[in-house]
Amino acid sequence: MVEFATPTILPAPLRPADEVMQLERLGSLPASRLSFVRSLVRQMARQRWQISRTRFDLNAQGHGIAIYRLQTPQGRYHGVIFSQHLEDDQRSDRVIAQAWDVTFGVVEGDVDDALLEQMAANVPLQEAGRQHPRLLVLSRANRSLRNFAHFVAALSTGRQPDPAGLTRVGYLYRTTAVYGNGKFGIADFVRLQDNPDFHRPFSAQMLAVYLLRHFSIEQVEHIARCQAPESAVPMATELRRYLGIGNSTGLGMAPFLINHPQLIQQWVLCRETALALALGQAPDEESRRRLIELTRRAMHHLAQTVTEDAEQGARNAATVAALPEVIAWLEEVPLEADLWQQLVAWSARTLPLEAQELVNTLLIELYPERVDALEDRMGTDERLELTPDMPLVRLKQLIETHDDWALAEDFTQPEARHWFWYRSAEKEEPRLGVRGVEPGAEKELPLAIAPRVSRTHAALSDFLDAHPRALVVEFLIAHPRHKDIVRRIQTMAETPYGEIRANLWHRDMKPMHLLRTKLAFFGASRFDPKSDRWVRITLFQGAPLVEELNAEPRDLADFDDWSFPLEPEGIMHERDQGVGDTP
Amino acid sequence: MKASYNELQGLCRKAFIGMGFEEGDAADAADMVAWMQCFGLGGLAALNRGLDFLLDDDPDELPSVLYQDGDLAVVDGHGQSVLRSSTLALELGFAKARARGLSVTKIRHCHNRQLIMGYLARLAGRGMNVTAFWRNAQQPLTEQVVGFRANGSAPEIRVYAVHEIPEENEPNDGITLVMANHVDLLPAMRSDYRYDLLARHDEADLLACRHRSLAEGIEVDEAVWERLKQLANRMLVEATEASREGAGAGTNDND
Numbered sequence: 092m093v094e095f096a097t098p099t100i101l102p103a104p105l106r107p108a109d110e111v112m113q114l115e116r117l118g119s120l121p122a123s124r125l126s127f128v129r130s131l132v133r134q135m136a137r138q139r140w141q142i143s144r145t146r147f148d149l150n151a152q153g154h155g156i157a158i159y160r161l162q163t164p165q166g167r168y169h170g171v172i173f174s175q176h177l178e179d180d181q182r183s184d185r186v187i188a189q190a191w192d193v194t195f196g197v198v199e200g201d202v203d204d205a206l207l208e209q210m211a212a213n214v215p216l217q218e219a220g221r222q223h224p225r226l227l228v229l230s231r232a233n234r235s236l237r238n239f240a241h242f243v244a245a246l247s248t249g250r251q252p253d254p255a256g257l258t259r260v261g262y263l264y265r266t267t268a269v270y271g272n273g274k275f276g277i278a279d280f281v282r283l284q285d286n287p288d289f290h291r292p293f294s295a296q297m298l299a300v301y302l303l304r305h306f307s308i309e310q311v312e313h314i315a316r317c318q319a320p321e322s323a324v325p326m327a328t329e330l331r332r333y334l335g336i337g338n339s340t341g342l343g344m345a346p347f348l349i350n351h352p353q354l355i356q357q358w359v360l361c362r363e364t365a366l367a368l369a370l371g372q373a374p375d376e377e378s379r380r381r382l383i384e385l386t387r388r389a390m391h392h393l394a395q396t397v398t399e400d401a402e403q404g405a406r407n408a409a410t411v412a413a414l415p416e417v418i419a420w421l422e423e424v425p426l427e428a429d430l431w432q433q434l435v436a437w438s439a440r441t442l443p444l445e446a447q448e449l450v451n452t453l454l455i456e457l458y459p460e461r462v463d464a465l466e467d468r469m470g471t472d473e474r475l476e477l478t479p480d481m482p483l484v485r486l487k488q489l490i491e492t493h494d495d496w497a498l499a500e501d502f503t504q505p506e507a508r509h510w511f512w513y514r515s516a517e518k519e520e521p522r523l524g525v526r527g528v529e530p531g532a533e534k535e536l537p538l539a540i541a542p543r544v545s546r547t548h549a550a551l552s553d554f555l556d557a558h559p560r561a562l563v564v565e566f567l568i569a570h571p572r573h574k575d576i577v578r579r580i581q582t583m584a585e586t587p588y589g590e591i592r593a594n595l596w597h598r599d600m601k602p603m604h605l606l607r608t609k610l611a612f613f614g615a616s617r618f619d620p621k622s623d624r625w626v627r628i629t630l631f632q633g634a635p636l637v638e639e640l641n642a643e644p645r646d647l648a649d650f651d652d653w654s655f656p657l658e659p660e661g662i663m664h665e666r667d668q669g670v671g672d673t674p
Numbered sequence: 675m676k677a678s679y680n681e682l683q684g685l686c687r688k689a690f691i692g693m694g695f696e697e698g699d700a701a702d703a704a705d706m707v708a709w710m711q712c713f714g715l716g717g718l719a720a721l722n723r724g725l726d727f728l729l730d731d732d733p734d735e736l737p738s739v740l741y742q743d744g745d746l747a748v749v750d751g752h753g754q755s756v757l758r759s760s761t762l763a764l765e766l767g768f769a770k771a772r773a774r775g776l777s778v779t780k781i782r783h784c785h786n787r788q789l790i791m792g793y794l795a796r797l798a799g800r801g802m803n804v805t806a807f808w809r810n811a812q813q814p815l816t817e818q819v820v821g822f823r824a825n826g827s828a829p830e831i832r833v834y835a836v837h838e839i840p841e842e843n844e845p846n847d848g849i850t851l852v853m854a855n856h857v858d859l860l861p862a863m864r865s866d867y868r869y870d871l872l873a874r875h876d877e878a879d880l881l882a883c884r885h886r887s888l889a890e891g892i893e894v895d896e897a898v899w900e901r902l903k904q905l906a907n908r909m910l911v912e913a914t915e916a917s918r919e920g921a922g923a924g925t926n927d928n929d
């Protein structure tokens with residue numbers, strides 16, 4: 092008789108910040124089930140949110156106004172979309188653009204005539220308008236012309252569009268900014284902190300994007316119907332699901348990651364806690380089978396991800412090449428209690444970074460009942476505070492313990508002080524310039540934390556030599572310009588994550604990693620860098636549709652299972668057979 | 675026009691940086707202005723009144739400690755705005771109160787004193803009871819007391835004219851601060867001496883005002899707003915063709 096011992100497994104510790112907060116690793120993160128699009132969709136389904144169309148005044152070209160109502164158990168909101176003709180030469184992803192194919196906002200409460208009039212006069216102007224304080228989100232988007240034309244042409248002639256178009260570019264519309272938190276007069280985020288629907292970071296923005304996705308489906312079908320009322324067909328459900336919304340992001344996203352260290356700490360902590368919880372589980376055959384299935388899906392998804400960027404293409408290819416090894420490993424290794432910890436240890440030794448983080452993401456996916464509660468911990472009250480009565484020698488120790496990564500850099504080397512960050516007079520767009528070559532270094536944004544920490548460490552070390560018993564406040568009264576960085580160091584020393592461990596001045600620093608870090612937490616897929624500081628991604632591709640949400644799904648786990656979507660097969664073939672053919 | 679809190683704070687911060695404030699001072703000063711404006715206490719007007727002085731302040735003339743012992747400090751603000759000179763003096767008082775239970779801090783020679791309230795709110799948020807006292811005018815002699823309970827977000831404010839004017843009535847451009855770890859020192863007007871209450875702001879009224887500001891937006895004077903924008907623009911770098919290439923996406927994205 093075989094005796095089975097109760098599996099014992101040591102709880103997995105959180106990974107050290109020295110590993111997790113390396114910029115390149117952060118820049119390798121894929122979206123996870125804690126990403127904002129995923130948690131929003133779960134919340135909508137769990138709480139039975141309902142979305143209905145209350146106005147759809149579009150002309151044959153799809154221009155006009157559409158309004159969608161969102162009813163939650165707690166409140167009512169409206170997505171208001173203005174669609175207009177745009178000349179091709181005005182279609183730009185840059186923040187310096189001045190007109191867009193669609194502009195839209197999410198309003199708290201009802202939209203009466205006066206509010207609609209105010210919005211019609213201001214929302215299309217975006218940054219140049221004065222927006223209403225009941226607007227929670229302000230955004231705009233441009234068409235992907237090729238996809239749009241193909242979809243209209245196919246649907247109007249009774250055919251389904253080729254899904255390969257959505258594999259190349261996963262959307263009909265691409266947003267170029269999604270503003271929240273008080274920008275241009277809209278509501279402050281602090282107003283949402285007690286709002287049960289949108290208190291999580293960026294959840295209102297993600298809802299705005301989700302509504303735009305629904306609009307894009309309805310609009311393209313409408314245009315096709317107007318063009319050919321007799322022959323037009325609606326889009327196939329699989330194709331609708333495969334349709335996301337694009338986003339084009341440049342350096343503008345980078346300052347956020349540096350200016351909100353407490354929020355970044357919270358996001359990374361939640362993800363790392365989720366991973367540690369997953370690693371603390373003893374697998375069974377069912378969870379092993381599920382992990383293999385998810386790995387296969389992610390592998391196919393990445394194999395179908397198109398990018399012209401050579402570096403990202405190579406990273407995708409390396410991950411796709413590595414994943415069969417993961418599957419083979421999972422199939423061959425005996426089912427021991429600490430299998431997941433073995434897997435992660437093996438993966439850290441043998442797999443490329445993106446594949447490592449993908450495996451971690453898939454492990455998190457296995458245990459919704461354990462990790463999903465973390466989605467309510469992604470927000471935090473942000474405030475960096477001074478501890479003036481701290482002995483200065485203690486601050487020195489904190490820097491040497493927590494910020495050794497910053498002290499390790501030699502800022503006298505030209506490559507270590509290559510870039511400077513600044514805001515351009517053109518719509519305050521953040522840009523990078525080469526120090527000593529391009530003008531503006533004297534107006535540098537203080538985004539590079541490492542050189543600031545290093546300078547402060549040197550100054551306080553000198554001060555300590557003369558005043559060994561000094562308090563932090565006494566040092567600051569003598570050297571007040573260090574106040575900002577000192578309170579950041581003191582506040583962040585209480586947390587493991589938050590500071591991205593990179594010298595943002597360094598010649599080899601890749602801004603793309605910063606952008607991807609934030610986008611991964613949003614829930615982006617299909618990373619398609621267009622340069623080292625500009626990337627296009629897709630949101631909500633594969634997500635459940637509005638009509639599926641409105642049907643109040645019973646199986647919430649199935650509803651939530653939409654990560655790493657794959658190109659639907661057989662749609663054109665089936666539909667082509669169905670159009671005009673009599674069996 | 676209406677602005678959001680975040681927008682007001684952000685613009686002020688950029689404007690202060692444009693005026694030559696260090697990053698930390700700019701953030702604190704912006705918080706102080708936005709805090710007052712949000713509570714309906716005229717932060718922008720107070721800033722506007724002191725703006726020309728502020729632009730003339732020498733940023734390198736640092737506040738200096740004239741005297742200090744374990745629980746008392748006297749700081750010279752060198753005639754600068756509290757936006758520039760007060761935060762570290764307040765932190766010094768905070769450190770002493772933490773160590774000794776109660777501290778008294780005197781900041782001499784400073785202007786724009788109303789604006790200090792926003793930083794007092796921050797200290798209160800860190801669990802400190804804070805009371806500030808200053809004299810506004812000599813004829814009639816008016817005094818202002820602002821008291822925050824530890825962890826309270828809104829103060830009790832009293833402004834009053836005193837009837838009996840002391841012989842020594844020199845202009846007083848200082849602030850006296852009392853901080854206490856455990857007891858609150860809110861202004862309860864129970865004096866036997868005669869006074870006329872000129873203004874009274876209670877915690878509840880101020881919190882209601884803040885709630886309205888966040889729901890309906892904060893009314894701001896367009897001229898002041900424009901002036902702040904111009905100051906903020908000082909930190910922007912003129913665009914060049916090279917800088918446009920360094921920014922990201924193309925200028926035409928038809929695809």
